[in-house]
Amino acid sequence: MDAVAPQGLRAQSATMWTALWASPVRRGILMLYFGITAVILATAFGQVLLNRWNQPFYDSLEKRDLAAFFDQLLVFAYIAGSLLVLNVAQAWLNQMLHIKLREGLARDLIGEWMKPRRAFRLGYAGEIGVNPDQRLHEDARHLADLTADLSIGLMQATILLASFVGVLWSISSNFTFIVGGRSFDIPGYMVWAAFFYASLGSGLSWLAGWPLIRLNEARYAREAELRFSLMRVNERVDAISLAGGEADEKARLERDLQTVLAAARRIMSAAVRLTWVTAGYGWITVVAPIVIASPVYFSGSLSFGGLMMAAAAFNQVNGALRWFIDNIGGIADWRATLLRIATFRTSVVAMDALHGSKERIAVVSDEPDGLTLDDLYVASPDGCARLSVPQAHIEAGGRLHIVGEPGAGKTLLFHAIAGLWPWGGGTIRLPKDRTVAFLPGQPFIPRGTLAGVLAYPLSTPIAKAEAERALERVGLTRLTGRLDEVVRWDRELSDDDQRLLAFARVLVQKPDFIVVDEALDALGDTARERVLDALGEALPGTALLTIGTVAPRDTRLGPVVGLRFDRNGKALGKEGAKVATA
Known part of the structure; x- marks a missing residue:
């Protein structure tokens, strides 16, 4: 029997969602997500307030108004203190979500695997039945961690985007450009620039990062084979020593190690190619919002405080939009791990259908x-x-x-x-x-x-x-x-x-x-x-x-x-x- 793989990302995600929904820890997972959503919404509101704070603060610096400067520092202390409390609360909820997701996923996989006769039959099911311990332990843990981190990050990026698109549009709604003595407006100029900038970076990141899905899947398979070989030698070390087979086993372990290292080198090369894109994008982002808004500033239509407020809002919107760029490596890793876990679970469940077919004892x-x-x-x-x-x-x-x-x-x-x-x-x-x-x-x-x-x-x-x-x-x-x-x-x-x-x-x-x-x-x-x-x-x-x-x-x-x-x-x-x- 070949591994039964759910077709496509949607089917694989649905398989694992069904497993988690039936889990006894479902209520805890949902409550944690609701809590994290509330904290992220409160954090986004605080960041909007912080963005508004930029203009009066930098204007006080430009005007050399010391009293206004200290007033704005006090406002900053209130906003930053509140955000600090929210950050700590989010960190706690995040870690609890890691634990609950792993518990739900591991309980489901172990429960399906340990149903009568399934584990035995899976051992005769080809590659999918090799080293199930790797999938139940390491892959399940890894998938839970990645799912928690990526889902929270995506939620946070979405809420920040919704919060700051309006702010950035409002800031840039009256940007006036003067070219050749003629003036004209581009409504929401900074918003369109942020979307174009992030789309370009996302496309380049995907082109550089998509091979990591296949490479990570291959690496996990090779890691499992090495782990199994090490366990086998450890369990039978007495027989190996009595037979004088240490040299043979050493050569076998080194061959397995070489396959792992070769897979790691391929991932390293792909990661380096991806870093050219993500790191380059990150460095350009340091000056990109200033450069994009500079024509309006130099035309005299924007104050220095307004420029810094526009740049800060641009960075918030761009930060939300570049979530994909920052996480392309993690997404590729998550996709490969999801495929391994979903395929394993589907194959385990399919054991009953296969062995219940006609012409059997x-x-x-x-x-x-x-x-x-x-x-x-x-x-x-x-x-x-x-x-x-x-x-x-x-x-x-x-x-x-x-x-x-x-x-x-x-x-x-x-x-x-x-x-x-x-x-x-x-x-x-x-x-x-x-x-x-x-x-x-x-x-x-x-x-x-x-x-x-x-x-x-x-x-x-x-x-x-x-x-x-x-x-x-x-x-x-x-x-x-x-x-x-x-x-x-x-x-x-x-x-x-x-x-x-x-x-x-x-x-x-x-x-x-x-x-x-x-x-x-x-x-x-x-x-x-x-x-x-x-x-x-x-x-x-x-x-x-x-x-x-x-x-x-x-x-x-x-x-x-x-x-x-x-x-x-x-x-x-x-x-x-x-x-x-x-």
Whole structure:
């Protein structure tokens, strides 16, 4: 499956707006935006007053009127003090908006990703399923920060523009130009000049800055790959050291680093080209309003104070209009990040539609007291895995062992029974109103206390005596005194101990059915005997379906059903192959 990308900026923005609107923090976000709007309106009013202050202040300087000069300084203190309070309030609201936007966005993405089976299936969905942690953490944070900054900046620019266009028009409404002894007026001259000046700068900035959208998107992808490589090495450093593979991993990490640096260099070059435009525009703006208004001033139609007031109003209007120029880099970054997040979210949601289409394995919970596999085959890109019998059935309290050679599709069958792998045909009938526990070959050990590991994923605490008894039964007596310790148990324990801990978890939780994928095969003879004894004694009414490589010598695993792989059988179609081979 290719990444499902919403088409266009409008569709991508609508996707994320829908997510935020459904968020439990929606009310907080809206209240913050209302508060920021009120503060910006008050700030704009204060800046209009400050602009009006320019004329009497500079006129007092021109006239050398000391009393008027001090009066205007007092007026400035009142205006500036009020604006300072508003600036601090806006800064606080701004930071709170960053936090709330990130909370809403991250909650939505995590919620969609962690819906049953989606995260597993996304891992087979091609490039979009690679490093979802990068999108959930870094991209979500970055998008929230950029959205807050850009939206507030745009709102502020719009309000300032609305506030000062009228002021600037009023100031320049009576500008009289004298050319060749003839005089004429241009109504709103400074307004038209500001719009033309800002439009020219915006157009040049867009031409220089639009490649940053594509370059930023590529950079984030390369950064995610490097981060994943570093995490992989850190997680398996023991195996790498034992194999003497440091040099190989070093070369691999350096290759990933080089791709990141190459992407960064391309962004640097584009940013330098953009700086020529934005910085040049900024320097010209220092004198532009004076130059634009100078013909009227030198003709004697405008006082020095009026000139400074016109220049200040021009700068306010131009500052609002040049918002795009000042933020073209941020807009390109926001656009690239929005594309990554919107594509990720849309693809996650689309997992259900893809896997719910026709010609899939039917998984139903309608068996009154058993688990049945009817005419089941599990498809992969290379062929399909099929049971040696048309129907395999296991009753409550029964035993059944499915055996297949390496590469026969045993793990695919395990995932299919769990409802994770939908490709293939036939029906899997699960017991109705019964609990089913699935034990993979390498169990997941969550972070937390050992007691929490045994209770996972249930939130109900377990009795200490029961937890200790389960550990003793599987041969982990040495851990009974450590139930309240919080360590990285996935690193503290060996692979065999982790499998034994998973069986101890089963003994504690007492499911009605247990489906095991090669976990028993991986244990030594003594440990396997101990686990089977514990299951028989503690859970005599629990059904056990095991999947393994070799036929068991222990009859306690029940009758044996073969699993064979047919390379000429029904392989995945074009759509499914894209997903499965990712």
